[in-house]
Amino acid sequence: MTDVDICSAKGCQQPATWELLWNNPKLHTPDRRKTWLACDDHKQSLSDFLGARQFLKDVVPH
Template identity: 75%
Template sequence: MNSPENAVICSAKGCRADAVWVLAWNNPKLHTPDRRKTWLACDEHREHLSQFLGVRGFLKDVVKLEEWEARED
């Protein structure tokens, strides 16, 4: 588990589980097409958060946290 000072936790309300997934999204009314905001998700909340963003047309990509971090390097 990550240490408290650098813990990467799920974005679901009230969840304190370690994040495993990155949900990249953007609101086309507010952001340029290439801008990506991110939510983090544990395995339990990945589908729920994805559906929330997907229904609104905001969800752009869902990737494992390790893959997302590798892209940044």
């Protein structure tokens, strides 16, 4: 059995194909990056959520 990384969107069980790298400047040092995983279907909505809060730093393939 192979471990597959799953999308971070609530209720989603799809394999992750993207990494959304983010940082909350009120909690984290500027160089710290936290990671949410996203499938193709949730890449935009998760990016929008983090972007609206000015947390999103980068989106890279997983």
